[in-house]
Amino acid sequence: MATSPSIRPYRPEDRPAFDDICIRTAHHGEDSRPHYRDPGIFPATFAAPYVHLEPELAFVLDDGQGRAVGYILGTADTARFAEAFRTTWLPLVAGRYPEPPRPPRTPDEAMAGLLHDPERMVLPELAAHPAHLHIDLLPEWQRRGHGGRLMRTLLQALQDRGVPAVHLAMATANTRARAFYDRMGFTEIEVTEPGAATYLGRTTKEPDPL
Numbered sequence: 583m584a585t586s587p588s589i590r591p592y593r594p595e596d597r598p599a600f601d602d603i604c605i606r607t608a609h610h611g612e613d614s615r616p617h618y619r620d621p622g623i624f625p626a627t628f629a630a631p632y633v634h635l636e637p638e639l640a641f642v643l644d645d646g647q648g649r650a651v652g653y654i655l656g657t658a659d660t661a662r663f664a665e666a667f668r669t670t671w672l673p674l675v676a677g678r679y680p681e682p683p684r685p686p687r688t689p690d691e692a693m694a695g696l697l698h699d700p701e702r703m704v705l706p707e708l709a710a711h712p713a714h715l716h717i718d719l720l721p722e723w724q725r726r727g728h729g730g731r732l733m734r735t736l737l738q739a740l741q742d743r744g745v746p747a748v749h750l751a752m753a754t755a756n757t758r759a760r761a762f763y764d765r766m767g768f769t770e771i772e773v774t775e776p777g778a779a780t781y782l783g784r785t786t787k788e789p790d791p792l
Contacts, residue, residue: 585646587646589642590644591640593642596633599649599650601629603629603650604625605624607719607720608621610753611753611759617689618693627697630671636656639655640656641735641736641739643723651723652718652723653732654715655716656713656714657713657714658745660713664701664703664704672698676698682698707773707774710747711771711784714749717733736748745786746786747784750781751779751781752780753779753780760780768783
């Protein structure tokens with residue numbers, strides 16, 4: 583029997599849905615499939631390693647019938663996560679996504695370059711915000727309050743672990759996402775060479791009502 587949408591912890595059987603959500607929202611918030619030869623590079627970089635390494639910090643927007651239609655995931659310690667990404671995660675996916683030439687020649691190679699450079703996550707300007715997160719919802723589930731509920735769930739989980747602050751990196755071109763993060767109390771963090779990304783952060787305490 584169907585129930586109302588709800589937030590729940592990640593379960594291993596959610597993994598295919600997580601991959602699908604990531605792929606369908608990875609290109610500046612839009613579907614990445616028209617733009618990449620193998621868009622599976624996105625979940626391999628931005629979703630699957632988190633549920634593999636820190637599944638306790640992954641939460642699902644369940645549609646009420648057991649299907650994941652959105653998620654939030656992250657790490658409590660970015661420096662430790664980057665190390666585990668290289669030693670534990672990267673060997674599992676490097677066969678499918680080998681290290682590309684530099685500079686990359688295609689969008690797929692550019693993404694593979696990020697996969698093979700987890701140390702890019704560790705920036706001195708972000709040290710006061712040791713946790714980081716990723717949040718994605720399928721388009722039809724956006725702008726309905728679910729993103730705020732997911733965000734508050736992860737912020738509380740991080741606060742419970744004694745983590746003082748969290749950051750995220752977003753494509754600067756994704757102005758719709760920026761408006762959401764602004765509403766959730768995130769502010770910009772100045773980074774020396776941000777490239778096409780904008781870095782935002784906030785305390786984990788006192789989540790702002792949406």
